[in-house]
Amino acid sequence: MIVVLMVWPSVKAAQETVRRDSERRVRCESTDGAVERCLVDTRRGVRLLQELSEGVCAEGRTWGVEVDAIWVRDHCRAEFLTGFGGSGIDTGYTDRVVRCESRGGRWNQCPAETSTGLEMVRQLSKNPCIRGQNWGWDKSGVWVSGGCRAEFRAVGPASERKAKVRIIRCESRDGRPQQCQVDTGGMVKLRRQLSKAPCVEGKSWGHDRGGIWVERGCRGDFEIGGGGG
Known part of the structure; x- marks a missing residue:
């Protein structure tokens, strides 16, 4: 008599397979400085795993995340891990x-x-x-x-x-004054400074009816409509 043993994969093994499928290593490279989009599902988050360039990959400046892609620019070259938390885009109806x-x-x-x-x-x-x-x-x-x-x-x-918040990048290049035209509604605050030169409200940045102004090398991302000053 021949006995055939049926071995079914365990639930744990099946879960590990699903986890591996949802976690992917993606190499994305800006070889000539131009913007490069690498198509990948980013809904479960993206993390910078290993930078292949020399210290030029900075989130929000030379790499970032879209709904269906990772983008890199300005010679950023790196490997990214998807499906393991980190940066990501909420792909709900209102946040595409x-x-x-x-x-x-x-x-x-x-x-x-x-x-x-x-x-x-x-x-x-x-x-x-x-x-x-x-x-x-x-x-x-x-x-x-x-x-x-x-x-x-x-x-x-x-x-x-919810209160509508917009992020506007305004940059003073080579110390020159720059006016970024946008309807501020009187509600602006510095969200993130991008320059080595300090961004000090009233001295190197501010806002008026014409928009946001920067000078003295201030470069930053400004939040509009979020209850700022």
Whole structure:
């Protein structure tokens, strides 16, 4: 008599397989300094695992996370671990973030959910992004032109209930004064300083009806609409 033993994989082994599938090592490289997007599911978070360049990978400046990709720029080269927490984009209905960039001043359109409208959450370009002039949306997605580069988010019921916060980057290059045109509504605060030169409100940065101004080498990300000064 022949006895056939059926061995079923344990629940623990199955869970380990699922965990390995959801955790991926991704190499993303900006070899010529240009922006490079590496498509990957970022919903479970992204961590910088190993930098392959020489100290140029800084989150928010030379690498970051979109809904469906990791982006790198300015010669950042690194391996990233996905599916293990860390930085990430909440892909809920109201937090779908889309990056759209007008390179060389050219018109560009990026696929996006626009049925409920869009808002700009972070400007990435020196050129001001002004709704209706060099950015907007239609049924096909969000469009930009005139050098506008920014991140956009679908407007939904949840984002209408909370205070709308926008992040604007404004930079004084070589110590020169710079005005970043944006409707501040009188509510601005420095969220993150990016420069070695200090950003001191009233001395090297401030805001007025024309937007946010910086000088003396101050470079920073500014929060608008979050209850700042």
